[in-house]
Amino acid sequence: MNANGVASEIRWVYRPPxxxxxxxxxxxxxxxxxxxxxDAAGLVDVILTDGTRLTAAAGDVVAEPY
Structure with missing residues (x-):
């Protein structure tokens, strides 16, 4: 957190509905x-930090503060 209480760092995570x-x-x-x-259908290939690969909607990958 910065001096204003706002997260200063983010991480990208997989969040399906x-x-x-x-x-x-x-x-x-x-x-x-x-x-x-x-791709044309709005799908992305995702690689997780543990090496898992999956195909997901682009909106399933989101930035979260930490």
């Missing part, structure tokens, strides 16, 4: 290592 049940929903909150550019 809670209403979507899939094997990947167990990975919610996992830190992201890298993301590809979105």
């Amino acid at each position: 809670r209403n979507r049940r899939s094997p990947e929903s167990d990975l919610a909150g996992a830190p992201v290592f890298g993301v590809s550019a979105a």
